[in-house]
Amino acid sequence: MTSPRVVLIGPPGSGKSTVGRLLAGLLGTGFRDTDADVEAAAGKAVADIFVEDGEERFRELEADAVRGALAGHGGVLALGGGAVLDPRTQELLAGHPVAYLRVGLADAVARVGLGSARPLLVLNPRSRLKALMEERRPVYERLATLTVETGGRTPDEVAAEIAKGLPA
Structure with missing residues (x-):
């Protein structure tokens, strides 16, 4: 059975996809x-799944x-920001290297954009993002084997720190 070199977790706007691609390049x-x-x-965008099928269906597809x-x-x-809320996913992450990309609200808002197509941020996106980040932070922290601060840093710097912190 193949296992990830590292699993990236964090809220929307933490840079999981951007840093993940760079990190994969560093690790070859x-x-x-x-x-x-x-x-x-699903054959459609995440936002469309939320609108047409509901969050519950999205979470089922996500867990799979x-x-x-x-x-x-x-x-x-890279896992979606809310994937770690599923208790089965939390159990499955045990024993894997998990890097939590910690981001401040201002940086997350700047990266996500307030007019974005992120379904959970449709109404009052700044307030909703703040609530999501606060609600999920303890789960991210508990699951992480490595926590990396992303504020004020380039994606390359974040990727390099993760690479250094991984088991050989």
């Missing part, structure tokens, strides 16, 4: 994003995508 391995896996499985990726991807794996 592949990159996989479970949101992209969900979109491929995470389970498959953890069992079959040997590179860098």
